[in-house]
Amino acid sequence: MAAEFGRQPWVVYGLLKTQDAVSVVVPAWQILLTIILFAVVYALLLALLIYLLKREFDHGPESEQAAPGAPMGKEVTA
Amino acid sequence: MSHEVLQNVWYLLIGVLITGYAILDGFDLGVGVLSPFVARNDRERRLLLNAIGPFWDGNEVWLLTAGGTLFAAFPHVYATVFSGFYLALMLLLFALIVRAVSFEFRSKVESKGWRRVWDWVFFVGSFLPALLTGVAVGNVVRGVPLDAQMEFTGSVFTLLNPFSLLVGLTGLVMFLAHGAIYLMVKTNGAVAERAKRWAVTGWIALVVLAVLTTFVAVMDVPARFDNYLRAPIAWVVPLLTAIFLAAMRVNLGQGKAGKAFLFSALSIAGLMGIFGLANYPYLLPARNAVEYGLTIYNASASRNTLTVMFIIALIGMPLVIAYTAYIYYVFRGKARVEEGGY
Numbered sequence: 001m002a003a004e005f006g007r008q009p010w011v012v013y014g015l016l017k018t019q020d021a022v023s024v025v026v027p028a029w030q031i032l033l034t035i036i037l038f039a040v041v042y043a044l045l046l047a048l049l050i051y052l053l054k055r056e057f058d059h060g061p062e063s064e065q066a067a068p069g070a071p072m073g074k075e076v077t078a
Numbered sequence: 079m080s081h082e083v084l085q086n087v088w089y090l091l092i093g094v095l096i097t098g099y100a101i102l103d104g105f106d107l108g109v110g111v112l113s114p115f116v117a118r119n120d121r122e123r124r125l126l127l128n129a130i131g132p133f134w135d136g137n138e139v140w141l142l143t144a145g146g147t148l149f150a151a152f153p154h155v156y157a158t159v160f161s162g163f164y165l166a167l168m169l170l171l172f173a174l175i176v177r178a179v180s181f182e183f184r185s186k187v188e189s190k191g192w193r194r195v196w197d198w199v200f201f202v203g204s205f206l207p208a209l210l211t212g213v214a215v216g217n218v219v220r221g222v223p224l225d226a227q228m229e230f231t232g233s234v235f236t237l238l239n240p241f242s243l244l245v246g247l248t249g250l251v252m253f254l255a256h257g258a259i260y261l262m263v264k265t266n267g268a269v270a271e272r273a274k275r276w277a278v279t280g281w282i283a284l285v286v287l288a289v290l291t292t293f294v295a296v297m298d299v300p301a302r303f304d305n306y307l308r309a310p311i312a313w314v315v316p317l318l319t320a321i322f323l324a325a326m327r328v329n330l331g332q333g334k335a336g337k338a339f340l341f342s343a344l345s346i347a348g349l350m351g352i353f354g355l356a357n358y359p360y361l362l363p364a365r366n367a368v369e370y371g372l373t374i375y376n377a378s379a380s381r382n383t384l385t386v387m388f389i390i391a392l393i394g395m396p397l398v399i400a401y402t403a404y405i406y407y408v409f410r411g412k413a414r415v416e417e418g419g420y
Contacts, residue, residue: 023161025229034168041172045179052186 084384085374088151089358091391095147097350099140100211100249101256101343102402106130106137108257110177110204111250113197116261116272123197127181127420129264129413132405134181138174143398150387154228154377155361162222162230163214166237170210177203185420205250212249215353216242220299221365228372241298248287252349255280256342259326262335264413274330277338281327288323288349295356301368302356312355319348 011018079087109130117123149156160167176199184196220241223231258280261273295302306312326341357363361377364370378384 023157023164025161025231026164030164034164037168037172041175048179048183052183055187 079385079388081378081381081384082375084381084388085378086359087388088147088378088384089354089361089374092144092147092151093350093354095140095144097347099137099144100252100350101346102137102140103134103207104253104346105257105260105339106134107204107208108253108255109261110200110257111208111254112257112261112273112276113204114201116258116269116276118268120193121415122269123193124185124415124420125265125269125413126261127184127200128415129261131181131413131420132409135178136402136405139398147387151379151384152361152372152374152377153379155372158224158228158230158362158372162232163217163234163237165234166210166214170207173203173206173210177207181420208253209246209250211246212252213237213242213246215249216245218362219245219295219302219353219357221363221371223366224362224364224370224372226370228370228377231366241294244287244291244294248284248291251280251283251287252346255284256339256346259330259335259339259342263339266412270335274333277330278327281323281330284345285323299363301363305355305358315348315351315355319345319352322348 007013009017009019011021109126113123113126117126145156148159180196180200180203184193184200187193214237217237217239220239223236225231255277258273258277262270262277265273322341322344326338326345329335329338329341359373359375360371361374362372364372379387
């Protein structure tokens with residue numbers, strides 16, 4: 001974000017301005033549509049990631065963490 | 079090397095990259111399109127994912143490389159295509175994003191509903207790229223409306239014309255047959271048998287559609303056959319392609335999956351060769367006026383850029399081919415469903 005905003009109004013610093021680099025044939029509504037879609041897709045993926053990570057954390061480590069000599073697959077209380 | 083030689087070399091190299099993408103990602107996209115039909119239960123669906131698991135992302139890199147190379151070697155084509163085909167390419171990108179996620183998320187939760195959603199995402203995320211890449215090729219053969227500033231003047235609906243959709247369908251069945259033969263190589267039993275039936279059906283559809291596409295192209299854009307009339311040696315490529323397609327069918331019939339896959343790959347290379355020869359020297363022909371078309375001469379980067387890129391390609395391409403070959407060697411043999419897989 002800092003890099004993107006800090007560089008404005010240049011897209012290539014000192015060489016090419018953002019206003020000169022923009023596609024002339026892509027209408028503004030298409031840009032807006034894809035920005036919204038990117039935001040939605042990434043937000044969804046983040047939500048799914050958090051859900052899966054929380055599941056993993058709640059579930060705890062697998063039975064290979066069991067103390068030596070303990071029967072396989074049984075919970076070991078600390 | 080002169081600028082002209084470099085421009086021709088880069089036309090060939092971009093062709094190699096796109097062909098490599100079609101052959102490599104082609105089979106894993108095909109597996110995705112076949113997944114609802116070939117896999118009947120959870121174990122079989124996981125088997126399909128494991129069959130392509132170690133390879134699919136490496137295969138997709140060929141598309142990125144082709145796009146990046148186009149940007150550097152032929153910036154005017156890159157600018158015109160990526161602006162003009164904006165919505166179509168975004169659709170392709172979103173399909174590839176959700177497809178990639180479906181691999182990773184599917185088996186993480188033991189819920190039927192969860193897995194059904196990701197199976198569906200995997201199918202759609204494979205179907206759209208398998209269809210859209212062919213639609214793109216169709217438009218590049220047919221030509222698109224361009225103005226004197228090399229800008230695309232159509233809309234997303236211009237791209238969805240009947241001819242390009244026909245080429246899209248041809249590409250789809252090409253990937254489907256290719257993916258089915260890949261599953262014959264990588265699986266056993268019921269899945270391999272179902273895959274074989276799809277491979278045979280896919281082969282018939284591919285041959286019928288390829289011939290049909292050629293006839294429609296003769297009617298619609300006769301200019302694309304000028305090279306074949308001018309240089310009869312070019313006919314070697316369609317002739318070889320016909321031989322490869324025949325060999326693919328013969329080996330399928332004999333149950334020699336490995337050889338059938340080799341000839342399927344060669345057939346794809348042949349079909350791409352026919353396309354490359356037909357379009358040369360146009361990277362993107364204009365449908366409205368011949369002189370507005372983007373060629374390897376009016377759309378290329380400077381001689382310096384092409385020279386530096388050529389040196390990088392000479393070093394980079396053997397490395398990519400080496401690691402790709404190594405990964406296929408490490409994960410050779412039949413796919414299995416086991417802990418730690420998909």
